[in-house]
Amino acid sequence: MKASPAAATDPVRLLHDAGLRVTPVRQGVLAILGKSKTPLDVPALLAQLPAQTDAVTVYRTLNTFTRKKMVHRVRGEERSWRYALGQASEGPEHQHPHFVCEQCGRVECLASAEVPTALAKAMKVDRGYAVHYTEVIVHGQCVRCR
Ligand SMILES: [Zn+2]
Ligand SMILES: [Zn+2]
Incomplete structure (x- = not known):
């Protein structure tokens, strides 16, 4: 049985x-992220x-979602967190790099690109560290700015 994208x-x-309890803010944030093509900041x-809508409630909601692994976050050029649905660090099939445009500041999930599972090994991270996932952020000019 495969869940349809709409149900997901x-x-x-x-x-x-x-x-989690269904609240208007939680529901609203998930609906907006579900429709958005790019990660969004608060x-x-x-x-x-x-x-x-109270900004503090939105921050708290995003922290809850991050903890529950319902969203993942990435920092843009201006260092503010942006959030997208889904978990970037859970299972290799969900690991994708992010792109930050140096010109317009746009942050994108490179959903069709993959972070190689052996990347931490290739970087020769000391064996003493337990690596949970590797975050890759690609910087440059986005498709619209080129
Ligand atoms: Zn751009
Ligand atoms: Zn992403």
């Missing part, structure tokens, strides 16, 4: 699977949430 990003379903999320 259904906010209520995601919250249920994570054992100001970008707030711009799409109802006007009275």
